[in-house]
Amino acid sequence: MKKDFYALSFLMLMAMCVRAQVIWEEHPSGYSEPVTVFDVEVVDENTVWTSSYKGDFSGDAWVMIPSNLLTKTTDGGQTWQEITVPVPDENWGVSHMFALDGTTAWLAMHNAANFTGDLYRTTDGGATWEDMDAITNFGDFVHFWDDMKGIVVGDSKDGYFEIYTTMNGGDTWERVPQANVPVSTPDWEYGNFGTFAAFGSHIWFGSSSGRIFHSADYGQNWTVATTAIGVNSYPLVEGISMQNEMHGIAYVADYSSSPYQATIVRTFDGGVTWLPMTLADNDYSIFEAKYIPGSPYLIKTSRGSNGAGPYLTSISMDDGENWMEIDEYNTPIMRIEFLSPTYGWGGKFKNDNSEAKMYRYVGSPLSGILSRKPLDAQVTVSPNPTTGPFRVEVKVPSASDFWILVNDANGKLVERKEINQATLINQQFDLSGYATGTYFITVSNPHGSQTVQVLKQ
Numbered sequence: 001m002k003k004d005f006y007a008l009s010f011l012m013l014m015a016m017c018v019r020a021q022v023i024w025e026e027h028p029s030g031y032s033e034p035v036t037v038f039d040v041e042v043v044d045e046n047t048v049w050t051s052s053y054k055g056d057f058s059g060d061a062w063v064m065i066p067s068n069l070l071t072k073t074t075d076g077g078q079t080w081q082e083i084t085v086p087v088p089d090e091n092w093g094v095s096h097m098f099a100l101d102g103t104t105a106w107l108a109m110h111n112a113a114n115f116t117g118d119l120y121r122t123t124d125g126g127a128t129w130e131d132m133d134a135i136t137n138f139g140d141f142v143h144f145w146d147d148m149k150g151i152v153v154g155d156s157k158d159g160y161f162e163i164y165t166t167m168n169g170g171d172t173w174e175r176v177p178q179a180n181v182p183v184s185t186p187d188w189e190y191g192n193f194g195t196f197a198a199f200g201s202h203i204w205f206g207s208s209s210g211r212i213f214h215s216a217d218y219g220q221n222w223t224v225a226t227t228a229i230g231v232n233s234y235p236l237v238e239g240i241s242m243q244n245e246m247h248g249i250a251y252v253a254d255y256s257s258s259p260y261q262a263t264i265v266r267t268f269d270g271g272v273t274w275l276p277m278t279l280a281d282n283d284y285s286i287f288e289a290k291y292i293p294g295s296p297y298l299i300k301t302s303r304g305s306n307g308a309g310p311y312l313t314s315i316s317m318d319d320g321e322n323w324m325e326i327d328e329y330n331t332p333i334m335r336i337e338f339l340s341p342t343y344g345w346g347g348k349f350k351n352d353n354s355e356a357k358m359y360r361y362v363g364s365p366l367s368g369i370l371s372r373k374p375l376d377a378q379v380t381v382s383p384n385p386t387t388g389p390f391r392v393e394v395k396v397p398s399a400s401d402f403w404i405l406v407n408d409a410n411g412k413l414v415e416r417k418e419i420n421q422a423t424l425i426n427q428q429f430d431l432s433g434y435a436t437g438t439y440f441i442t443v444s445n446p447h448g449s450q451t452v453q454v455l456k457q
Contacts, residue, residue, distance in 0.1 A: 023363030030071035030080025031356040037347025041099040049099040066093020083126035096194035108139030134173040140191030155190035182224040206237020241290035325413035341370035368444040375448035385455035388432030394425040
């Protein structure tokens with residue numbers, strides 16, 4: 001589902017501005033060459049780290065090339081510092097990074113030529129890096145629960161995933177015994193770049209066999225579940241996000257089509273079982289989908305094709321069954337990271353040879369939707385049903401900035417407008433050029449949201 005808002009108040013004509021505004025504010029990234037900003041690690045509102053990969057197109061296919069370049073900001077994105085990680089040769093790149101603060105960060109590394117891996121640490125903001133020798137196979141991800149407890153996972157070795165844990169801040173690492181890790185199926189089963197989720201003492205990660213591994217004790221003991229979707233011989237789990245210890249989603253790629261299609265699977269029992277769903281917009285490949293901290297809702301970035309797009313940002317209020325587009329500017333964002341419903345960053349997918357960019361989330365009126373709070377407002381749509389034109393009237397007790405989203409039944413964004421500091425809104429819409437059916441009108445401000453339906457005949 002999706003929605004759009006339209007408004008004009010005869011009492012506020014002197015004070016109100018109606019406009020369409022970006023939700024992603026473009027910023028320089030600090031990268032000295034065109035790259036895809038691959039991993040975004042938001043530590044706090046001042047500190048953000050990013051990793052990258054190089055690459056280019058072969059037709060519409062994307063050829064991935066490793067990168068040892070990072071960037072970091074410690075002033076909320078006003079300035080960015082490029083960091084070059086020392087690597088043995090050009091085949092080495094960053095698979096995933098974890099940033100503890102502005103000085104300490106960890107890198108799960110990989111060699112694209114022979115699929116070996118490594119683990120690096122910096123404690124001086126990226127000026128120097130220490131090789132920790134914790135993994136030998138392709139590094140999939142690294143994560144710390146606090147400054148002492150951490151985990152790094154590499155692809156299967158000797159028939160089971162290479163999982164190392166630390167309890168002393170990463171000074172020493174121990175591989176989890178084979179008896180505590182399910183057997184790899186097949187024995188070369190592998191993970192994916194940063195494909196994991198952690199909540200409390202729990203952690204989950206996905207594999208190339210469409211399986212999701214789970215530990216409830218900081219990675220010491222593991223179980224595994226199948227997503228049971230049977231898409232083809234390459235059911236790669238592309239992403240996982242957990243809202244809490246029991247409830248979450250994952251998305252599994254089907255590479256038999258281009259753009260690849262994804263099946264979203266959900267769990268309500270902590271990952272013991274995963275139930276599949278079919279996406280309404282399955283013509284779009286998912287870049288990332290994750291729960292927003294402090295909100296029960298999901299945010300997703302996706303694309304129609306690698307080079308031409310379109311590139312979408314969408315939200316879901318029902319665990320991924322229906323999606324509502326919120327960005328009308330075709331912003332090519334790949335990975336995203338939110339601290340809260342009001343603060344987040346995304347990185348640019350390299351869809352051309354222009355410079356790399358960062359995008360800061362600035363859609364503050366949207367936080368009303370993400371908060372799940374009802375909007376204290378009187379919303380009227382008339383006539384309803386309509387043959388095309390209709391009017392939206394909104395009355396609220398105090399002035400605020402608003403968004404009005406109009407979305408069709410599949411969630412496609414028809415129109416979005418921003419209204420500044422209004423208490424009474426009265427504006428005309430026209431669906432004359434659109435198909436008959438149900439449309440969703442969403443009114444949102446920083447405090448809450450309300451959705452109503454209008455029927456186009």
